[in-house]
Amino acid sequence: MKKIGFLSFGHWRDVPGSQTRSAADSLLQTIELAEAAEELGVDGAFVRVHHFERQLASPFPLLAAIGARTRRIEIGTGVIDMRYENPLYMAEEAAAADLISGGRLQLGISRGSPETALRGAETFGYVADDAAEMARSKAEAFLAAIDGAPVARTDPGRTGGVSGHLAVQPQSPGLRDRIWWGAGSRATGQWAAKLGVHLQSSTLLTEDTGVPFDQLQAEQIRLFKAAWAEHGHERTPRVSVSRSVLPITEAIDELYFGAQGHDDQVGLLEGVRSRFGRTYVGEPDRIAAELAADEAVREADYVLFTVPNQLGVEYNARILGTIAAHVAPAIGWKPRNS
Template sequence: MLRAVTSRPLRKLGFLTIGLFDPDDPRPGHESTLDIIKLGEDLGFDSAWLRHRHLQHGISSPIAMLAAASQRTSRIELGTAVIPLGWENPLRLAEDLATVDLLSGGRINPGVSVGPPMNWETVKEALYPDTAGAEDFSYRRVERLLGFVRGDKATDFSGAQGVVEVFSDRVEPHSPGLAGRMWYGGASLRSAQWAGEHGMNFLTSSVVKAEEAEDFAEIQLSHVRTFRKHHPDGDRARVSQGLVVIPTDSANAEQKAKYAAYVEKRTPRTREPQGPARMLFSPDLIGSSAEIADQLLAHAAFREIDEVAFALPFSFDHPDYVQILTDIAGRLGPALGWRPVS
């Protein structure tokens, strides 16, 4: 029998997808992602989140995808987890985010992170041919974006110019409320503290930096508590957890075999911290919804959050995602105390 006992009953149920596509025929993959988001809304999910992938066969323009999704849905919140700001101009991104937020009716939840773009040495000449050595990839880049989203001055000039041109001193359009839905995706104590001090929401996922321990749940719990300790809202500050869960309740035999092979291939990296940065990956959670619920209810960090964005496996097919989402909404979510939006 499924249990629904946790210190914080699950209030918001979301999912995260990378949106893979065939490079020789990319449209079907993008359409599949939009269909999955619409399915999520129909199943009662509270949020759908898109990963961000540059120079890969995954979604490279999540804001454009969220704009499309906003016109096919009416209720579900739409997020990014996360936009790496090293690839972005904060002023231009603020314009895009506000535009899509207004079109969606205030449903956008932008998640961001900082640091140099992946494979920086091989891509910097294409991305910043004239300014690579001067680009600032620190938290200051997030601060600039937050300021523009909040409506801070972007220029000293405003007013009429010429016959018909009228200029604003802030980014336009401005979307009231968007600043309160900005998230930071962090994997370290420093990032958790910074996000809290700057009043952002906090995304914590299936990878953390092993700084004080080598137990994933213990590390993630320390990040959640550090974030809330430094956030003005304290224990009420929003945290979303993004572990990989694969319920198999309604999966057929072929799907179960595929899922098991996927998890087996990824499990070795969860046994110890990886690389010089000592990044530690959480094991994928696979099994019946009852089994996964038991594991989550025993997870130290999960017990202190009430929002999730469960990550869909990267390389599965559309019918697999339909099955997984249906089981999450119909079985796993309720086992964790969640109820779908009526």
């Protein structure tokens, strides 16, 4: 059965109309929105990670806090930029957050998206000739660490001459099976399948073949699933897609979003011709019909709905409630209230 969640970028600005004037507002309201989403029966609370921006940047304290304040909803990222991470320290943090939540972590990792910082990862101390290759290498080291692989040796001087191997601690059983790779192309989706991690596909693909976005994304998903089968993984692969959905049910919604709906967009991103998915704006029933016809949504197991977090918890909880009641059932979702 299909699952749904929200995806928050955690924007904060001290500007008129913003309900998140500070980083504290953004962090605390994300926790509150996760609690509200859980009450609505929504399956997941996911956060985007950006560095050097007035957005959410350090996910693990936030995820642990959400895990401690909720009891059922899955918590995750979409995505963590591995270029900035120490994979062993990240393995410790991820395991701790997963244990606090009782095994509800769904961790999305990736090479990351274009950013305003010039060689931002270098300022964190990570230098590489090939950023994508560095991210993949770190991802593999992270996966090995959470899988309990030895990464250090004991000091014979402190162990009575005994030599042995050490894994990072703590370990959280099952976490390895709940890691996702944010793939921006068909080829990286196939690489994720080879690695044995689930697929996160967003509203941006760093390639364009001339077909509508949902068809290109659906092709990526099918190639991922075929590659998964080819590599013989015993687990069932999972796929998430994200969609920008803004249902209009009140006059204030029309004021905020009435002019924001648009079709697919094609443009250059870091010199690569890329295709961006559309924004769904309008009456809930019309959006429901459009999403039901979305080829990639039909292929996906998890649909993440981006939220305009600066409008506050109450507003976004209402949007999620409308999606849960009038949109998500059309794509095969049912609430899982406990």
